[in-house]
Amino acid sequence: MPKSTLPKYNEIIPFALAFFAESGATKWRLSEQPLAHAMGVSDEALLIEYDSGNGKVFLDRISWALSALTSTGLLERPQRGMYQLTDLGQTFLSKLDTVEAYVKKQENKRRLDKSKSVENHPTDIVDAEDITPAEALENAYQQILSERYEQILDTIMSKSPREFEHLVVKLLSKMGYGGQVENAATVTQSSHDGGIDGVIKEDVLGFGRIYIQAKRYQKDSAISREDIQKFVGALAVAQSNKGVFITTSRFTEHAKEYALGLNGNTNLVLIDGLQLAKYIYDYGLGMQVSRIVEIKELDSDFWDEMDNGN
Numbered sequence: 001m002p003k004s005t006l007p008k009y010n011e012i013i014p015f016a017l018a019f020f021a022e023s024g025a026t027k028w029r030l031s032e033q034p035l036a037h038a039m040g041v042s043d044e045a046l047l048i049e050y051d052s053g054n055g056k057v058f059l060d061r062i063s064w065a066l067s068a069l070t071s072t073g074l075l076e077r078p079q080r081g082m083y084q085l086t087d088l089g090q091t092f093l094s095k096l097d098t099v100e101a102y103v104k105k106q107e108n109k110r111r112l113d114k115s116k117s118v119e120n121h122p123t124d125i126v127d128a129e130d131i132t133p134a135e136a137l138e139n140a141y142q143q144i145l146s147e148r149y150e151q152i153l154d155t156i157m158s159k160s161p162r163e164f165e166h167l168v169v170k171l172l173s174k175m176g177y178g179g180q181v182e183n184a185a186t187v188t189q190s191s192h193d194g195g196i197d198g199v200i201k202e203d204v205l206g207f208g209r210i211y212i213q214a215k216r217y218q219k220d221s222a223i224s225r226e227d228i229q230k231f232v233g234a235l236a237v238a239q240s241n242k243g244v245f246i247t248t249s250r251f252t253e254h255a256k257e258y259a260l261g262l263n264g265n266t267n268l269v270l271i272d273g274l275q276l277a278k279y280i281y282d283y284g285l286g287m288q289v290s291r292i293v294e295i296k297e298l299d300s301d302f303w304d305e306m307d308n309g310n
Contacts, residue, residue, distance in 0.1 A: 006048060006058050007039050008130040012065040013103055014096040015039055017074060017085070021093050025084035028066055032059055050138050057135075064132035072106040074099070079308050080300065137295075149277035156216065156248055162187075164216040167285075168246045168276075169198040174283045177210060178202065195234030210242045211235055217249035219273060225254040232266055246271040 015038050019031050036046055041058060048057045066083055069075040074089035092099050131139070156164060169185045177200050178184025184201045195213060202208030213231045215223060228245060235243045243266065250272045251259075259268045271279070281287060 006041065006045055006061065009061040009064040009068070009132045009135075010100050010104070010130045012039070012062055013069060014099045016062065016065050017069060017089055017092060017099055018096060020075060020083055021085045021089070025078050025082050027081050028063065028083055029059070029081070031062060031066075035062060050134075051142065060134055061132055064134070068103050068107060071110070072103050074103070080304060137293075145281070148281055149274060152277040152280050153219070153248055153273050157218070159216075161214075161216045164248070165197045165212075165214045168212060168214045169200070171276075171279060171283065171285050172198075172200055172210070172212065172244065174285050175279065195231055196238060208242075209238075209240055210244060211238055211240050213243070213245050215245075215247040215249070217247055219249055221249045223247050223249065223251045223255050223270075225252065225258045228255045228258050228268070228270075232262070232268065235266060235268075241266045243267070244269045244271065246276055248273045248276065 012035060015035055016031065019034055019038070020026060023031075023034075032046070035041075036043075036058065046056065046058055049055060050057060050060075066075060069089070070077060070083065073086055074092060075083045076086050078084055092102070156167065159167075165187050169187050172178070173185040181201050181204055185198065186200075187198050188196050196211045197214045198212035200210040200212070202210065211234070213234070215227070217223070223245070228251075231243060231245055235241065245259075245268065251270050256270060259270050262268055279285075
């Protein structure tokens with residue numbers, strides 16, 4: 001289920017205000033189920049997490065909605081982790097349909113007040129996006145990843161087919177296949193490969209072997225069922241039941257169905273262009289770190305040991 005099926009944080013704002021008006025001072029995490037029920041969010045949708053693993057999306061959006069309500073004076077925090085309605089918030093209970101617009105206006109005003117170039121750029125006011133800062137960061141990260149994957153595939157396509165064969169053998173070695181076996185990964189002779197482009201020895205004596213076929217195809221091309229059948233035939237000639245077919249393009253549905261239907265007689269893994277780019281990126285093959293962003297959050301155990309003010 002995609003994140004787009006969940007309410008955005010600004011849509012949660014009026015429901016959150018109504019919840020705390022009814023519940024009184026309450027720990028914010030206890031609002032998750034009531035708000036989900038009020039907004040028709042299913043139990044399944046509550047489990048949706050960010051792709052980066054940084055927690056549940058709906059709960060995060062609730063936290064940003066509460067932050068917006070607090071920064072604009074409609075809620076207050078009597079103690080850490082708890083929220084309650086303010087007198088100003090009370091005045092909006094009879095006009096909940098105006099809360100979202102009020103919060104957005106106040107947030108824009110606060111941004112404008114903090115801007116150092118207000119006098120020179122008085123019109124540089126941008127409406128608050130209907131996503132949280134954490135989601136904006138997540139979206140930017142996913143966009144960067146998508147661009148990197150495209151760059152990886154474009155770069156591969158600028159190299160020769162022979163270099164591609166060497167690349168995929170290096171990648172599988174980087175992923176740990178071949179273990180501690182010296183010179184475990186090799187590229188076959190191009191004129192006598194018999195449909196096999198590379199071999200990885202799984203043990204010192206070479207009893208276990210993984211055979212590789214690498215096809216550097218354009219993105220709009222596709223690997224057919226017949227291509228997969230030929231590779232399976234090459235595996236049979238090599239007396240092996242382990243193969244990896246890697247391409248820069250994609251596999252047809254018939255090709256994927258055929259590979260899945262081998263019923264364990266042959267262990268065949270298909271890696272398409274997108275998955276190939278992800279592996280190259282994740283395992284850092286030919287990649288270097290350009291930037292590290294570290295974001296910290298409050299240590300609740302540390303701060304909760306302090307006495308609250310009167």
